[in-house]
Amino acid sequence: MSGGKGTVSGLEARLARFSKIGLLTAPTPFERMWRLEKHLGGPKLWVKREDCIPTGSGGNKLRKLDYVLAEAVSKKADVIVSGGVVQSNSQRQVAAAAARMGLDCHLAVFHGRVARADSSYEENGNAFLNRLFGAQLHPVAWNGDRNAALYDLADNLRKEGRKPYVVPYGVSSGLGAVGYASAVTEIARQAHDHGFSPDAIVHCSGSGATQAGLIVGTAIALRHTDVIGIDIDAEPERVEADVLRYAKEASAMLELDMEKNRVNVVAGHSGPAYGVPHEQTIEAISLAGRLEALVLDPVYSGKGLAGLISLISQGNWSADQNVVFVHTGGAPALYAYQDVRERLSRTGSEVGT
Ligand SMILES: Cc1ncc(COP(=O)(O)O)c(C=O)c1O
Structure with a gap:
């Protein structure tokens, strides 16, 4: 974990050159999703709780x-x-x-x-x-x-x-992506404390700098971890282009050579349009609530988990691999989508545990 520039300490040292205002006072929680993992039949599932950042209801x-x-x-x-x-x-x-x-x-x-x-x-x-x-x-x-x-x-x-x-x-900007790379230092240390290095980090991707930050951060500190962004904008080409742009800008700021092939934006889980949840989103929100007491939202994190569930069902990982889902926040929007809450009330009782 310590040592040269291709390590967590190396990433921390590069990030230390930037000023921060101090909105985060501690690492966000990192938890095993035991019940969701069992329900889905593996791989080992973890959640990085960016929804718990302690300002204004949290979020990435x-x-x-x-x-x-x-x-x-x-x-x-x-x-x-x-x-x-x-x-x-x-x-x-x-x-x-x-x-x-x-x-x-x-x-x-x-x-x-x-x-x-x-x-x-x-x-x-x-x-x-x-x-x-x-x-x-x-x-x-x-x-x-x-x-x-x-x-x-x-x-x-x-x-x-x-x-x-x-x-x-x-x-979303190069500097925003630099800031988000700090999540990788936490994930790397928290996973290490649990005795593993993540095989993949999966999250929802929209304006792009979250994924760009994860890409540049893992390029330094978790080189064997895949970063998979689930397009929730129904615009995968635009998302991919923006992720690449911000990752390049952040790489330059962190003095890193950007590898284009690390950008992986997965299409097909956004539902019909941005801000419009489909059935898989509703199911994902329901599962996360009933099995893990996580509050996901209909625009971002619900679609992100729907994408992860689909990738798991396609057999992307074996049971002994470790996949980290980044809960990027967004719960307040749930209270603004009355129709979604009504659909959730109907589906809730149908989820088998
Ligand atoms: C809850 C939530 N998750 C994920 C994202 C996507 O992050 P990014 O825009 O950096 O791709 C957003 C962006 O608005 C968001 O609000």
């Missing part, structure tokens, strides 16, 4: 924000600008971090990417938490451009004499 973006917002501080920003769809976990985590930092937060809220207009979707879950954390919301029509409206918002604030710092959609 906080790990990226720890590094990204340090840049905002160094640039002496007085307002944080970001954006996302109505039920974006990303912007909720930006709002939470900004609140803890004592900075104003303005969010461009995209309407129309997800074709829903029920009051539950518009007002519950992340939409409510954004307001609770004091963010100012600016409704914007979705036009497919994830970042232009954020920069427009920042320009307007600049005209008012403010010093905005733009956190990109999904907190």
Whole structure:
């Protein structure tokens, strides 16, 4: 575990060159999913609990924000600008971090990417938490451009004499990926404590920097671990291109040679569209709840686990191999999808244990 540059200590040393604001005070939990593993018939299944990061209901973006917002501080920003769809976990985590930092937060809220207009979707879950954390919301029509409206918002604030710092959609950038590589140091040490090195890390992939961070982190600290991103955007080519871009940028920042063949984005588990759960998503959320008391969501982590279950059923791993599922958070969105909760109430009793 210790020693040269191709080790966990090597990754930690490279990450130590970057500033952080200190949103994470301890490694997130790493647990065996005994009952899900038994239900599925192996391999050995572990979960990395990024949903337990202790700010604003947790989630994977906080790990990226720890590094990204340090840049905002160094640039002496007085307002944080970001954006996302109505039920974006990303912007909720930006709002939470900004609140803890004592900075104003303005969010461009995209309407129309997800074709829903029920009051539950518009007002519950992340939409409510954004307001609770004091963010100012600016409704914007979705036009497919994830970042232009954020920069427009920042320009307007600049005209008012403010010093905005733009956190990109999904907190995805080279620096965001560097921040997420820190998850690999924890996974490597926690797996080592349990006496193994993971055969694969599986998670859901959207704006790309989570997977990019896992790729560059494992390239240094867990060279024999596959990183498998489950596309939840129904845009696997776009996801793959973004993962590669951020992984290249993060590699340069960490002084690492990027190997293109480490990018593995798996299609076919996103359901019909972004934000629309399919039957396998509902089943995965139900299984995780009933067997492991994990709260997954209909947009991200539920689809990620649905993808993992499918890969297991296709025989991708033997019973003695170790697979880590990254629970990237997202539970607040569950409270915004009333129809999903109704479907879950129906399927719950049908899951055999
Ligand atoms: C709960 C959750 N999981 C996974 C992801 C995907 O991470 P990334 O956008 O870095 O690919 C997101 C992104 O919004 C998310 O909110």
